[in-house]
Amino acid sequence: MTIKTPIIPTQQTFAKRNAPHKLNLQAICVFAATGFFLDQDTYWTDEVVLPPATTNKLDNQGVLLESKPWFSWYNTPRERPFQEVVDEFSELFKTIVAEQIGEQPVILPLSGGLDSRTQAIVLKELQANVQAYSYQFEQGYNETKIAEQVAKQSGFAFDAYTIPKGYLWDKIDDLVKMNQGYSDFCSPRQLAVLNQLKAYQGVFSLGHWGDVLFDDMGVAEEISLEQQVEVVIKKITKRGGLKLAQTLWQAWGLEGNFYDYFHARIKTLLAQINIPHSANARIRAFKSLYWAPRWTSVNLAVFKDAHPITLPYYDHRMCKFICEIPERYLSARQIQIAYIKQKAPKLAKLTWDLYHPCNLYNYQTYYTYKGLPGRAKHALQYRVKRFLGQTTIQRNWELQFLGKDNDHHLQQALFSKAFKTFVPSKVTQEMYHGFTSKDQVHYAHGVNMLLTLSKWNDLQNSSKV
Known part of the structure; x- marks a missing residue:
């Protein structure tokens, strides 16, 4: 049997390997630190997840025999004017979304950010039948306000939901069956409104990973591999995660210490990404290889439980497009911002939640004296x-x-x-x-x-x- 995995898989594909059947305690410690399993790791030593962008041969018992990459992340930027890049993105984005949704009604989660706003623009352009929605925490920041404005200007039907206290406990057994325990249970807020989502018709258009692909990683291009390792560790570990991992490591009597093991693994995986001259591109590739499929994608299972999903930013053409954009154009979300301002100036004037109350025309003033009143x-x-x-x-x-x-x-x-x-x-x-x-x-x-x-x-x- 042969299985070809996408560049960014939307779900984990498991296979067996010839090893003793026992708990993979080192892998579980990494999971405790970061919230996702690293590389091909699972809970068990004799089970693996097929890596992204590979062609895999398995025997009749599901044992992985061979895994070969059909795509590797690269960085070969083609120099051209910024506006040309924006136009290329616009055309590609429209093509991908049109192919993904076809003639079906679309269910669009909206926020106050950029990714769903780009989707709103292209879906309106495609004259899609869109049901938009948003949610906010009970006693939380009014996240639905901006989303409702986006929907109204786009001509979409819109529903606002509130995520209530303690919703998890009645739904947690269903969720663990969906994600198989490969992600925490507090992150997928959509679980709280799953029944309402099931009442809609159509396919989801989800904006996951646009914020990673279309931004820099906040580091100087020339930093060393060792410095990149430290950056990645800081990005992927949760507050208190290293402490929990080390505590488990010691309690289980594992050899050495957790941080040395973790550091060595991250360094090995980073070094395998053949992008030596761009730290930002390499770190972006690392996150796309290991974070996206093993964390972001895991709880897509909740959406799938309601309706089929589509993800334009996961498309292989979008990934390749990113590999050929000059890094200076990817910094600070420039391409998406320019796209929104060019295609829908009214949407660009709505508040960008990250810089509340600023919008896409004046967010640069947020940290200046002009932004002080806000x-x-x-x-x-x-x-x-x-x-x-x-x-x-x-x-x-x-x-x-x-x-x-x-x-x-x-x-x-x-x-x-x-x-x-x-x-x-x-x-x-x-x-x-x-x-x-x-x-x-x-x-x-x-x-x-x-x-x-x-x-x-x-x-x-x-x-x-």
């Missing part, structure tokens, strides 16, 4: 809310972990008898105590990942019954 107003509103005892929810885990009812469900999962046989109780106690008594923000990721491991463990035990 920043001051935002800070004042936040302080007034705090003074009045009003909490502003900014992160999904705040909805799922804080409060008496949430804590009850959390403790049930973290301190079950079954989980103690997988993760030593002292690890769980340390993370939970840190979250409840020390620093919620620093320990939230650790608690989130332990919850993920606990529910994955439950899934394995239920399959044995």
Whole structure:
């Protein structure tokens, strides 16, 4: 059997390998640190995920025999005027979206950012039948306001949803079956409105990965490989993730220390990307090879549970297009900004949530004296809310972990008898105590990942019954 994987796969494809069947504890430690499994790693030593952009031969038992790349990320920029690049993007983007949606109705998640705004433009241009929607946290920032304005100007039907407190606990068993425990459960907010999404008709058009492809990585082009390793580690590890990983490493009695193992693996994978003269392009390729398919794509399963999905920024032609753009044009989202301003000036005048209350014409002033009134107003509103005892929810885990009812469900999962046989109780106690008594923000990721491991463990035990 031969399986060819896309440049950025939308789902993981598993295969067997000849090795003992036991837990891959080193890989699980990396998962704990970053929130995704690295490279071909899985929970098991005798199981792998087929790598992106490869042709793979498997035997009749599903054992991987051979894996050869059919595409490798590269950096061969073609010099041409910036406007020519914008025009190329416009044509390519329209072609891809038109092919992906065909004549079907489209379901469009909207935000206050750039990726979904570019999709709104091209879908309107294609005269697609679009149902747009957006959501915001209960007691959170009003994210749906800008999205509704985008939908209104584009002539799309629009629904606004609120992500309620504690929605996770009634849905977590369904989610672990969807993502198989390969991602945390707090990230896919769409789970909270899955039933509403199922009521729509058509295919999703999702803007995932546009923000990575069409931006630089914020580093100087000439930094060394060792410096690139440090940048990548900083980008992919979550706050408190290294602490959890090292704590698990020690509790499981693994040889050496976690950071040295992790550093060596990242360095090896980076060195294999043959882009020696552009640190930004190499790091972008690393994220597209390892982060996109092993984290971003995993929870696409929630969308798939409702309707088929399409992802224009995942298309192989878009990936190749990026490899041939001068790096200076990719910095600071220039291409998408120019596209929006050129195609839909009214949409460009709407607030860009990243620089609220600025828009695409004046966001450069955000950190200058001209942007000071807007920043001051935002800070004042936040302080007034705090003074009045009003909490502003900014992160999904705040909805799922804080409060008496949430804590009850959390403790049930973290301190079950079954989980103690997988993760030593002292690890769980340390993370939970840190979250409840020390620093919620620093320990939230650790608690989130332990919850993920606990529910994955439950899934394995239920399959044995």
